[in-house]
Amino acid sequence: MARRRPPTVHGLAVIDKPAGVTSHDVVNQMRKLLGERRIGHAGTLDPDATGVLLVGVGYVTRLMQFLSGMDKTYEAEVVFGVETNTLDSAGEVTARHDMSGITIEQVRSAALKLTGEILQIPPMVSAIRVDGKRLHELAREGVVVERKPRPVTVHSFDVQPTDDPLVVRIVVNVSSGTYVRTLAADLGALLGGGAHLRNLKRTSIGDFTISESHSPESAVLLSPITALRSMTQIVVDAPTADMVRHGRVLPAWKESAPWAIVDEQGVLLGVYDVFESHGQVDVTRAKPTVVLAEAIA
Secondary structure, three states: OOOOOOOOOOEEEEEEEOOOOOHHHHHHHHHHHHOOOOEEEEOOOOOOOEEEEEEEEHHHHHHHHHOOOOOEEEEEEEEEOEEEOOOEOOOOEEEEOOOOOOOHHHHHHHHHHOOEEEEEOOOOOOOOEEOOEEHHHHHHOOOOOOOOOEEEEEEEEEEEEOOOOOEEEEEEEEOOOOOHHHHHHHHHHHOOOOEEEEEEEEEEEOOEEHHHOEOHHHOOOEOHHHHHOOOEEEEEOHHHHHHHHOOOOEEOOOOOOOEEEEEOOOOEEEEEEEEEEOOEEEEEEEEEEEEEEEEEO
């Protein structure tokens, strides 16, 4: 069996995903543009959604695990009075409500109840697996299963009126794993009716924002270390760099973990975290989470 050709192109792309394509479509498009197979993304966006999608190329795919868990900011519109089976405008209408009497003050009061640490039931159109099958696959088969509420954090939930009294514009900053469509549906339910989401746009993942994004066809590859720019960076000397390349356990650094380890030439060597083994934590030692023996600049 032939060995896969090692990647030769490495970097991070901050993509502004257009509507009408999946996140995987973007990955495939960039594979063709860059001639590189090893490409992956962090934080899937629905086909109808737009905005920030982080795409790792080459060995940077191994760093995407540190990006997927970051907080995210979204803007969207909530349409009151109409429920759909997907909780957004792409679905079929399942119920209608007369909500003509709601006020923006009532909407903001309801949004406050959905702010902070809350429990959220994932929608049937999500990618969560139940008994080995993704929920959205079950939904396409017409199967609805019970889903357990999951803890999420809504850091902020801003509501602004529009020209239509039954439509509000929202801007939310949420923890990873939060479903904005579910926030919209829950908002409608709290107001005594129903609602669905439309025009969803992700404006940031961590400190990666829409202002630095590019379309897939004009993607700009940032240096691999940029993927870890919010992580504590530790510059090590040559002997320590050699130990990092071999995945050695090292004394912990004083700065807060995890640590992005860089050699004196600015080459990213890997990521270390506080040592843990069999549930026991040793804050005086550091062990590798990812070692880039290939050492990419």
